[in-house]
Amino acid sequence: MIKIEGLKKSFNGKKVLDGADLEIEKGKITVIIGRSGEGKSVLIKHIIGLLKPDDGRIMLDEQELTALNDADLNEARKRFGMLFQGAALFDSMTVAENVGFPLKEHTSLSWEEILKTVTEKLQRVGLVGVEDMMPADLSGGMKKRVGLARAIVMDPEIVLFDEPTTGLDPIMSDSVADLVLDTQKALNTTYILISHDIPFSYKIADKIAMLHEGKIIAEGTVKQMKENQNPILRQFLEGRAEGPIKVY
Amino acid sequence: MKNIFNNKARITNAYLEKLGKDAVALIKAVGLMSLMLGSALKLAATPPFKLKNVFKQMEFVGVQSLFVVVLTGSFTGMVLALQSFTALKRFGAESMVGPTVALSMARELGPVLSGLMVTGRAGSAMATELGTMRVTEQIDALATMAVNPVKHLISPRVLAGICMFPVLTIVTDFVGVIGGYLVGVRLLGINSGVYIGRTVDLLHVQDIFSGLTKSLFFGLITTLVACHYGYYTTGGAEGVGKAATNSVVTASVLILVSDYILSSFMA
Structure with missing residues (x-):
């Protein structure tokens, strides 16, 4: 289980996280929703140690992630996989080299063995015969799939997704939702996603948490969130310009 | 009258504020570069060694810069022979063209010109590549995969620079001397034996080593400058462009300034 406790972070005096608290259950899909610029990416970057909090802590089981030194943090990161918003594939490498990169860095497997695992993971995300392609030759949806294959190639316990449907058409978004559900079920991994795509979140989430003004203001199952009468949450879920959230 | 004084005070304050901000930014950049250098060298000496990455960067910095330094070195040697011949002829010292070219190339022009040319070619490309990797989150992706970005990206580049610049300088020196010889002997009619003999007599090993x-x-x-600007790029495509420009300008200025400091120590 991951426990986020009183997480605070400011950039140049601007508060982005202001005491965020959240519990993320093992083996479940948790979606963190919120408006653009509310600090969702900042929150997951704290979970994987790309950012250090000004205050508060993150516990992964009994380990305090936010207190680890660089070497221990690197060890802890081997328990994670991450899919970035733009997939963050390495431009200079082929799809196979991208997906196999973590295995090449952290195992003593031969390239043939790595390639076998890479092909298997690519098939799991619905891609066949793309091993030798370069990232520049892939569509947005394919990039996300390759990014997911890379994120799960080491069979991590936790996978983080940064806006997995941003820039995709509704059909492709639904296909990514299916992919998330299929892979999570097959691997029994903890998935943490950030998104502002409400239909996508409803489809995949075991739990949804809403981040607003640096705090988690509501959390629960899809049913609980649909029934929650918090006006800020309602405005966001219903996608209305009028309401307590001011549009600038 | 009071308004004029107020305006002057405001302009002075704004100027001082900008000066202060620039000074803080400079100190911060120097600090970050020092820390980056320390980590890059420490991580380069820590297993596992990323020799393949180092060789790849050596090929990029060294082999791919050969054409440009050969071109620069040969034409510099040729023009140096031409100009020094005109000057030395005035007091009958044409035989000194060879040593003039060789000494200038070995001590000064070889390292400085090859340094500036490679900064323009490889330094800007490095800053652009790293900057693009930063803004597209590829550097963050490395970190999330428990791969140290400094060890993976910075150490090989810094090692390649330290190894390949002297090699490129030797090439520049060599083609410069050959270019000077061709102009001096073939075009201007200086005796070949005198040209080579004088050059060998007056060019010492320490001249080459100082270069x-x-x-x-x-x-x-x-x-280091290219890696610094690339690694800390912010602000999308515009930021990448700025990183490339800043790295070339800063590195070129630092090369010229450090050239004077190093020359004064070696004089």
């Missing part, structure tokens, strides 16, 4: 020592520093400066 190579400089080039080692220039290699470090170019790669």
Whole structure:
């Protein structure tokens, strides 16, 4: 289980996280929703140690992630996989080299063995015969799939997704939702996603948490969130310009 | 009258504020570069060694820069022979063209010109590549995969710069001397034996080594500055462009300034 406790972070005096608290259950899909610029990416970057909090802590089981030194943090990161918003594939490498990169860095497997695992993971995300392609030759949806294959190639316990449907058409978004559900079920991994795509979140989430003004203001199952009468949450879920959230 | 004084005070304050901000930014950049250099060298010496990455960067910095330094070196040697011949002829010292070309190339022009040319070619490309990797989150992706980005990206580039700049300087020196010889002997009619004999007599090993020592520093400066600006890029495509420009300008200025400092120590 991951426990986020009183997480605070400011950039140049601007508060982005202001005491965020959240519990993320093992083996479940948790979606963190919120408006653009509310600090969702900042929150997951704290979970994987790309950012250090000004205050508060993150516990992964009994380990305090936010207190680890660089070497221990690197060890802890081997328990994670991450899919970035733009997939963050390495431009200079082929799809196979991208997906196999973590295995090449952290195992003593031969390239043939790595390639076998890479092909298997690519098939799991619905891609066949793309091993030798370069990232520049892939569509947005394919990039996300390759990014997911890379994120799960080491069979991590936790996978983080940064806006997995941003820039995709509704059909492709639904296909990514299916992919998330299929892979999570097959691997029994903890998935943490950030998104502002409400239909996508409803489809995949075991739990949804809403981040607003640096705090988690509501959390629960899809049913609980649909029934929650918090006006800020309602405005966001219903996608209305009028309401307590001011549009600038 | 009071308004004029107020305006002057406001302009002075704004100027001082900008000066202060620039000074803080400079100190911060120097600090970050020092820390980056320390980590890059420490991580380069820590297993597992990323030799393949180092060789790849050596090929990029060294082999791919050969054409440009050969072109620069040969034409510099040729023009140096031409100009020094005109000057030396006035007091009957045409035989000194060879040593003039060789000494100038070995001590000064070889390292500085190859340094500046490689900064323009490889330094800008490095800053652009790293900057693009930063804004597309590829550097963050490395970190999330428990791969140290400094060890993976910065150490090989800095090592390649330190190793390849002296090699490129030797090439520049060599083609410069050949270019000078061709112009001096074939075009201007200086006796070949005199040209070579004088050059061999007056060019000492320490002249070549002083140039190579400089080039080692220039290699470090170019790669470190490029890596710094690329690694800390912010602001999308515009930021990447700025990183490339800043790295070339800063590295070029630092090469010229450090050239004077190193020359004064070696004089």
